[in-house]
Amino acid sequence: MSAHVLAVGEALVDAVHRPDGTSEEHPGGSLANVALTLGRLGRDVRLATWLGRDARGDDVRSWLAESRVALAPGSDGAARTSVAQATLDDTGAATYEFDLEWQVPADAGATAETLAVHTGSIAAVLPPGDADVRGLVEVARATSTVTYDPNARPAIMGDADVVRPRVEEIVALSDVVKVSDEDLAWLYPDRAPLDVARDWQATGPAVVVVTFGGEGATAVTAAGEVAVAAPRVDVVDTVGAGDSFMGALLDWLWGADLLGAARRDALRAIDRAATARMLVRAVAVAAVTVSRAGANPPWPHDLIGPGPRAGRRARNRGALMTLTPTEAWARLRAGNGRFVRDEPDHPDQDAVRRRELRSVQHPHTVIFGCSDSRVAAEIIFDQGLGDVFVVRTAGHVVDTTVLGSIEYGTEVLHTPLVVVLGHDSCGAVAATAHTLATGEQPPGFVRAVVDKVIPSVAELTSRHGVTGPIDPAVLRTEHVKHTVALLRGYSAAIAAAIDEGRLAVVGVVYDLDDGSAHLVAVDGEIGEEPAAA
Known part of the structure; x- marks a missing residue:
């Protein structure tokens, strides 16, 4: 088995309902989208999930395979494939309702070749699988970097007061946390997002990144805080944007040789310049995702174009670049x-x-x-x-x-x-x-x-x-x-x-x-x- 990232969590079918009354189904799920991003960016990624052996499950499996995502053994044990009903508003933002069943496949877990274990969203807080996710993460710390995105879904998660302690437990076990300002507003309605991020970073993570939608992202590290702006693009919808951002963080950390338990001290020592490069990469990947319909993260060839220092003539071409x-x-x-x-x-x-x-x-x-x-x-x-x-x-x-x-x-x-x-x-x-x-x-x-x-x-x-x-x-x-x-x-x-x-x-x-x-x-x-x- 080669070096790889293991994503643990939901893969499902998104039934998307648009403001004009049209609707369509396509595969999705937060952890599946992260794995998809990594696969498209050329990384070896495995997904431990819970799919049914039905037509919708077949669609999800084919979708993942096309982007080079391998399913962990036992990921097809569900009675049916879960469905998320996503309703888009006029800005392209989505709200969700879920018909979801979740548990961790029996044999899922990190090995000596697992550079990172990523989890989050519904899988990390929804019983009965949430306890198994926490147990898997605790064991994985011996060999792997642990990354986490709460990616809150209030419609299925329930009361924020109940969810908050579960989220904080996994934050404390994690090396890298990505969270949106909207998630923090739900979890901590009376607190500023970066104040929460600073507190979270003090409990254990080397890096806590807060995303602010089209305004960009800010990372909190031991070396200080770094903010980057997001590229300006025409937004089609925001489905999967945060997940592709998370996948891009993992991709960058892998390329910088900062994944794996043996690299934990090096990750804690990440400097502001490296953090900025990581964020630039992630916001560019997310910008491509929001510029097209559905959770459709970029391939490498989608990410070449004028860089952030380009002059007005270059910037007006509308392309993106993550390679300097x-x-x-x-x-x-x-x-x-x-x-x-x-x-x-x-x-x-x-x-x-x-x-x-x-x-x-x-x-x-x-x-x-x-x-x-x-x-x-x-x-x-x-x-x-x-x-x-x-x-x-x-x-x-x-x-x-x-x-x-x-x-x-x-x-x-x-x-x-x-x-x-x-x-x-x-x-x-x-x-x-x-x-x-x-x-x-x-x-x-x-x-x-x-x-x-x-x-x-x-x-x-x-x-x-x-x-x-x-x-x-x-x-x-x-x-x-x-x-x-x-x-x-x-x-x-x-x-x-x-x-x-x-x-x-x-x-x-x-x-x-x-x-x-x-x-x-x-x-x-x-x-x-x-x-x-």
Whole structure:
């Protein structure tokens, strides 16, 4: 069994009734929605729930499987699949009535590979399953991070005075708590939401996050409080928004290596900058969910677009971004590390991914590299279908079609990173060095490639004072650096995007022997500088 998150709680069918009188049924449930978000974001997630072996249960099982959510054994033991009647008002907000049966599957529980156990909502407070949930959580703390979202449903939970002590018990057992201001208003009608969050954080959790709907979210930690605004989007409805926010918190914590009992001290020490990044990720995921009908959290390709520092022109495009140039570079760095270690993940290469990309693409990086058959960018950086937008020419020489292709990636597809990828033993660089040393011109149109590399030699001689025969290895690196500079110099769009902070352009040299990619030039901010020559 691989590392995974275990979500424990309800999966059901939402019967949604709209203000115009129309209605429809679709799968849902708070814990199912959290698991769905994690599955769509590429995480291994298991759901311990309570479904019937009926038509509605079949719909829920298919819905979960399509988003890569595995059901824990015993999750199909219910007499019938539960139903939530969701009535939407004119703003898209939902109120609920429930026909629900809940208990924890007999064999559900954390294992040594369970990084986190998440629970909440009805499952954590509704008898008879609530006692089993608390028992599971108590045991899970030995191996796993515990996360909790009260996600109050007054229509089925009953009296707030009765529910409140149950909620507080699980809060004290948790490492991360997410709660909405509306939930806190129900549980503590005479108290300010952040006052409650501070008290909760003092009882044990490392992080307590309060969400404020379209206004954003605030986290309370030992390092202090951090607030972020939510992206402005056209709200279709709010069904599943808080659950997708919670799933995004777990996804970010996993990526930051802050899940698991062994990482509890590191999680308690989370600083304000990291907390802000976590919240930015979560509000962006939730914003996508509210922009479309039902509990329909985003896939990774839905989350690429202009970043929070983008200028007015970029922001008005209406896209969202949760990958900064730094984060996109980190993905490539991690992928190249796997490639070098001969431990590739081969991500996003299955039939599900192909279906996701039938009508849309949102790559996180443009890679402009050499056409050399040994320099396959997707393989070198262990990326999958739709992850990188690749432009290739012999010797990565620049012309107007190359500039147009790269601008398509940065301006239309909103990629936050451009990588210029050179390599050792490059035929175009070697041909240029030979021409300069002997005066012999290459045949045919190959000469056009050499002519495009020669300006990099001029850069060496004019700026760096290099004379005499030029080492091809030195020319290779200088040619990559010069190409990075050309992209800014030739393209006003690229230059503006870099200056606005929504794009970085980097130069990388690939080592054919050991497979490593070495950073040699940076224009923009990626959290790393090239090593000293």
